Amino acid sequence: MRCFWDWMPIIGMVAASVGFATVNILIKKAIDVGINHLVLITYRHCIAATFLTPIAYFREKKTRTKITAAVFWQIFLCALLGATLSQYFFFIGMQHTTATFSCAFLNIAPVVTFVVALPFGLEALNMKSTAGKAKVLGMIASAAGAMVLTFYKGVALTSTSHQGPSTAHAAPPESMIDHHHQTVKWTLGSLALFAGCFCWSTWFVVQSKVSKNYPSVYSGTAITFFLVILQSASLCFVTQRDTSLWVLKGKLELVTVTYAGLVGSGLGFLIMSWCVKQRGPVFTSSFCPLIQIFVAVIEYAFLDEQLHLGSVLGSVIVIVGLYFLLWGKSREVKVPEIKEGQGNSREDGPRMEQM
Numbered sequence: 191m192r193c194f195w196d197w198m199p200i201i202g203m204v205a206a207s208v209g210f211a212t213v214n215i216l217i218k219k220a221i222d223v224g225i226n227h228l229v230l231i232t233y234r235h236c237i238a239a240t241f242l243t244p245i246a247y248f249r250e251k252k253t254r255t256k257i258t259a260a261v262f263w264q265i266f267l268c269a270l271l272g273a274t275l276s277q278y279f280f281f282i283g284m285q286h287t288t289a290t291f292s293c294a295f296l297n298i299a300p301v302v303t304f305v306v307a308l309p310f311g312l313e314a315l316n317m318k319s320t321a322g323k324a325k326v327l328g329m330i331a332s333a334a335g336a337m338v339l340t341f342y343k344g345v346a347l348t349s350t351s352h353q354g355p356s357t358a359h360a361a362p363p364e365s366m367i368d369h370h371h372q373t374v375k376w377t378l379g380s381l382a383l384f385a386g387c388f389c390w391s392t393w394f395v396v397q398s399k400v401s402k403n404y405p406s407v408y409s410g411t412a413i414t415f416f417l418v419i420l421q422s423a424s425l426c427f428v429t430q431r432d433t434s435l436w437v438l439k440g441k442l443e444l445v446t447v448t449y450a451g452l453v454g455s456g457l458g459f460l461i462m463s464w465c466v467k468q469r470g471p472v473f474t475s476s477f478c479p480l481i482q483i484f485v486a487v488i489e490y491a492f493l494d495e496q497l498h499l500g501s502v503l504g505s506v507i508v509i510v511g512l513y514f515l516l517w518g519k520s521r522e523v524k525v526p527e528i529k530e531g532q533g534n535s536r537e538d539g540p541r542m543e544q545m
Contacts, residue, residue: 199465203477206461211293211484213454217281218289220446226435227281228426230447231274232419233438237451239415242460246408254406257413261404268400269417272393273455274425279386286379290489291501293482294339295383297508300475301332301515302391307471310395324518331511335504336384343376344499394471401467411460476516479509 220230257265284292304325307313316322404410426435438444465474482505490497 199469199473202461203465203474204480206458207477207480208484209453209458210481211488213450213458214284214289214293214481214485215488216442216446216449218284218292220443221281221285223440223442225438225443225446226426226430227278227285228422228430229435230281230450231277231422232426233447234451234455235273235415235418235422237448238455238459239412239419241452241456242408242412242415246406246412250406250409254409255404257404261400264396264400264403265410265413266417267396268393269414270421271389271396272459273414273418274421276386276389276393278422278425279382279389283379283381283383283386286375286382288489288496290482290486290497291339292379292383293478293485294501294505294508295336295380295387296390296478296481297505297512298332298336298384299387299391299394299478300512301329301508302388303394303471303475304515305329306388306392307395307398310399312395312398312471319521321518321521324514324521328511328514328516328518331514332508333511335507335509335511337504338500338507339380339504341377341380342500342504343373344501344503346496346498347502391475394466394475397463397466398471401463405467407460407463407467411463414459415455476512479505479512 217230221227280292283295304313308315315325317326400410401407438447462474486497
């Protein structure tokens with residue numbers, strides 16, 4: 191039974207990754223038809239709050255921790271960084287690129303999380319150890335992969351059914367302007383994705399603090415959703431005066447908002463918060479590459495989207511760097527455990543060496 195619970199964070203994050211992949215594809219389609227980013231964020235968290243609030247009330251009715259001013263401020267930051275700003279920048283980036291490329295950028299989240307966590311003492315870096323050197327190598331590789339993702343699009347590795355093979359050979363002169371415009375959009379989208387990734391990575395660090403200071407996970411997540419609603423709605427009313435933006439048009443927008451609220455924000459956010467509490471911020475963010483894989487498979491198989499060399503090459507470099515970082519973390523965990531075991535029981539020494 192204990193072995194099953196040890197696997198629960200992994201199973202939960204894999205399930206959450208499938209849900210996030212589907213959410214991102216639906217959101218990309220909804221953005222393409224014109225839904226406002228902040229309206230989407232507001233509505234999806236209204237649904238998520240409606241879904242989670244009754245659960246939080248009854249499940250933690252007797253065990254709910256009292257909120258202090260410091261904890262409320264931390265939850266406010268979680269809402270701002272983990273949802274309002276991160277999703278806003280992410281949607282802008284997705285609008286100018288593709289869903290697969292946007293999810294590829296999420297692969298640098300574990301490395302950014304590690305860098306952000308260092309000043310707060312949540313992570314350690316010993317350059318004299320093999321594990322420390324592996325972490326640094328992983329950070330450098332992930333940064334290089336992010337640069338490739340941003341500035342190198344590359345040739346299309348797959349062709350769409352509506353595109354003939356001759357389109358890749360020659361282009362009319364007037365298409366050069368469109369190509370330059372697309373390059374600028376791609377770069378701006380990449381910068382927006384990096385900003386969103388930085389906000390999301392910072393959320394993992396702040397959430398780890400909230401998990402310690404306010405262990406009522408359901409209630410904390412529900413409060414976060416209500417704060418996201420206030421933040422995103424306020425930003426929308428300040429930046430957009432057109433009230434017609436709040437009217438959902440068509441089944442696609444309605445399905446996207448509902449599914450994103452229940453799965454992406456409701457269940458997904460809750461699973462991530464629980465995993466951060468159980469295994470830490472870097473472990474939780476290390477499952478980001480799975481989202482890109484699921485999105486790429488769904489887009490190519492069902493939506494006839496193109497896959498570019500830059501996305502594949504950059505993603506491979508980022509993932510290699512990611513697992514250098516994770517290997518370094520695992521080594522730092524195992525070494526103290528071995529030393530502690532040897533110090534506590536001398537008679538077990540030969541058996542420890544055989545293992």
